[in-house]
Every structure is written in C-alpha cells, then in structure tokens.
Amino acid sequence: MQKVFSYDKSQVGKSIKDQMIIDFFIRPESDPTSEIKNKKLFVFILHPTGLYKWINGNENSSNNMQLICEPTIINNSSCIQRISQDEFIVRQDIDDGVGKSQFSLRKYTAMFSNCFDDILYTEKDTTENIQSYCLDIDSNILILIFKMNTSKE
Numbered sequence: 001m002q003k004v005f006s007y008d009k010s011q012v013g014k015s016i017k018d019q020m021i022i023d024f025f026i027r028p029e030s031d032p033t034s035e036i037k038n039k040k041l042f043v044f045i046l047h048p049t050g051l052y053k054w055i056n057g058n059e060n061s062s063n064n065m066q067l068i069c070e071p072t073i074i075n076n077s078s079c080i081q082r083i084s085q086d087e088f089i090v091r092q093d094i095d096d097g098v099g100k101s102q103f104s105l106r107k108y109t110a111m112f113s114n115c116f117d118d119i120l121y122t123e124k125d126t127t128e129n130i131q132s133y134c135l136d137i138d139s140n141i142l143i144l145i146f147k148m149n150t151s152k153e
Contacts, residue, residue, distance in 0.1 A: 005043055019047045019048050020047070024043065024044060024046065025042075025088050026042065026043050026044070027041070038112050038113070041055070041056035042056075045065065046078065051068050051069050053066050068117070071090045072091045083107070083135060083137060084137070087110070088107070089106065090106055091105055091133070103122070103123040104119065104122040104123070105133065106118065120142065129146055130145070131145045132145040
C-alpha cells in the first residue's frame with residue numbers, strides 16, 4: 001500500500017509546535033469500484049489554535065496544511081461533529097461587534113476536490129446561553145442545549 005499522507009507539525013507552522021492534536025476528520029478518496037471516481041482524499045486536523053485542511057493532489061498539497069478556521073474549543077475537547085462521510089460541523093463563535101462572543105456553528109462539506117463551508121446557526125444575541133449542541137442525523141434536526149437564567153429580577 002502506498003503512503004498518501006503523513007503529518008508533521010512543521011507543515012502548519014511554528015505557532016503550533018508544542019500543541020496537541022485535539023481531533024481529526026478524514027474524507028476518503030473515491031473507491032476504485034465506485035461509480036464516482038473523482039473524490040479526493042481530505043484530511044482535517046484540529047489543534048487548539050485552528051482547524052487545518054489538506055487535500056490530496058491539489059496545488060501545493062505536498063506538505064502544506066491550510067488554516068481554514070479558528071474554532072471555539074472548550075477544555076481541549078473536540079468541537080468537530082461528523083454528519084456524514086463528506087460533512088462535519090464545527091463550533092466557531094463570532095464577535096458580535098461589541099466585544100461579546102456569539103455561539104455559531106459552521107458546516108464543512110468536502111465535495112470532490114473542494115471544501116465548502118456554510119453558517120449553520122448563529123445565536124441571535126449573546127443572552128441565549130447555549131451550553132451544548134448535537135445534530136440528530138436521522139431526522140436532520142439541530143438540538144441546542146440552553147442554560148436557564150434562574151435569577152429573579
């Protein structure tokens with residue numbers, strides 16, 4: 001079997017030299033017996049400071065990982081949730097413009113030789129107190145867990 005991909009932290013720069021890998025997502029290339037023959041191998045590697053991607057056969061892919069986002073990571077636990085062989089969700093909170101973070105989820109889709117991302121959900125204001133989330137793949141429903149405000153004002 002031929003080695004297609006190997007990973008060394010020097011591929012993503014000195015900023016993550018001593019950082020651990022939190023999670024990864026691999027989309028396999030097309031099966032030679034499949035009718036669809038042009039899906040490339042994708043590798044996504046999550047470090048505390050960023051989510052990086054590598055696509056087999058793309059320009060400059062020999063040893064280069066590309067930063068695609070800076071996800072929100074809590075307690076060094078993964079924020080990648082697999083949807084299918086080609087898709088996953090990652091939490092990436094955004095600045096609301098006044099210095100507060102808004103909970104946000106992005107969906108990444110590996111399509112043949114390209115990667116696309118869409119905003120799946122962003123809280124409407126910073127008072128929603130979203131604590132966790134999951135996706136029910138069977139019914140395609142996003143489930144959000146909120147922290148209740150118990151103060152009596």
